[in-house]
Amino acid sequence: MASRDSDRRWLAGALAVITVFMLGEVAIGIVAGSLALLSDAAHMLTDAAAIVLALWAIRLAARPAEGRMTYGWKRVEILSAQANGVTLLVLAAWLAYEAVRRLIEPPEVTGTLVLITALAGIVVNVAATWMVSRANRASLNVEGAFQHILNDLFAFTATAVAGVVMVTTGYARADAIATLVVVALMIKAGIELVRASTRVFLEAAPEDLIPAAIGRDMAARDGVVEVHDLHIWEITSGSPALSAHVLVAPDSDCHAVRADLNRLVAEGHHIEHSTLQVDHVLSPAGPEARSVGAHCAHMHGPAHRPGHP
Structure with a gap:
């Protein structure tokens, strides 16, 4: 370059x-x-x-x-x-x-x-x-x-x-x-x-990056229960950025999951600037595991979960 x-x-x-x-x-x-x-x-x-x-x-x-x-x-x-x-x-x-x-x-x-x-x-x-x-x-x-x-x-x-x-x-x-x-x-x-x-x-996602596909990839990683508030934009041309709120299973290591997701978006989608908030869900099963109410009062955009399109 x-x-x-x-x-x-x-x-x-x-x-x-x-x-x-x-x-x-x-x-x-x-x-x-x-x-x-x-x-x-x-x-x-x-x-x-x-x-x-x-x-x-x-x-x-x-x-x-x-x-x-x-x-x-x-x-x-x-x-x-x-x-x-x-x-x-x-x-x-x-x-x-x-x-x-x-x-x-x-x-x-x-x-x-x-x-x-x-x-x-x-x-x-x-x-x-x-x-x-x-x-x-x-x-x-x-x-x-x-x-x-x-x-x-x-x-x-x-x-x-x-x-x-x-x-x-x-x-x-x-x-x-x-x-x-x-x-x-x-x-x-x-x-x-x-x-x-x-x-x-307008902070739209770059044309070569599809937020729904990236959200599905993130949700499919080990330990991830849900990804929401996923935002992808460009600081300037050729400098994409990503932020998201990630919920992980209670027995998962938040730091390890965050490091894994950072590698995924950097190596798989060429997004070097990513900011992830990672929290445990309240329980591994039940309605709380599929709800973000305890974490986000107002969720922005769709939620991405393992096995969901």
Whole structure:
């Protein structure tokens, strides 16, 4: 896995390449009168912003947990990803409006400039995509930056096709059509980023972890009578956490059961951060052994017991 210092170097390199090309593309887009080039430049601006936010988030996330920040600043990465997603959606709405307007009344567009710039953009985005892919993509905000640039590569390809159409046929509406392709890619990337970051903020279980299955696995271990108040969430992307209340048989060793369950969730489900409250049930048989009333007045979520689905 890439280190944070390595991540910063790769991201900074991609940022430099994208920024230089973006400034040149804005100038050419204005001269050529191409909305497709300007929309690509706008998308590259969000790429640059995504990388800047990722770098800022990496810096803050490295701060230790202290004071009221008991998890540290790790969720800044999720704020970064959500900000990138929202920005993509806002830009997509504006570009969609402009593209539809140009479909109705197409302006004059210099197809040759559009084609040359788009081909150069493909080369630049291939280089930037490779750089960001070298960073740790398990981080949601790094993955967000990667998806931004990858989508921009697809967008430049669409713009290059539009340039070929305009040069060979003079069909000016190809520029606006290419812009709508860019818009579709921006909407897709924006929705995915917002959805993924919102899941973290709502403390939903990661998509690759199924709480019911983990609860059944825990309940099936020796000595366990019941598992309830099972919560699984992400502190930040790639850092799942688990807490649960576990009831064990009166003749079981609470410490041994807790150690066994900690190993189970770490080795079997890759959850390194787990907090378990382990208590004995009142008796090994009878209604108390299947009731949590003596331990939890208000149970959150389902209870998992041996032999129960």
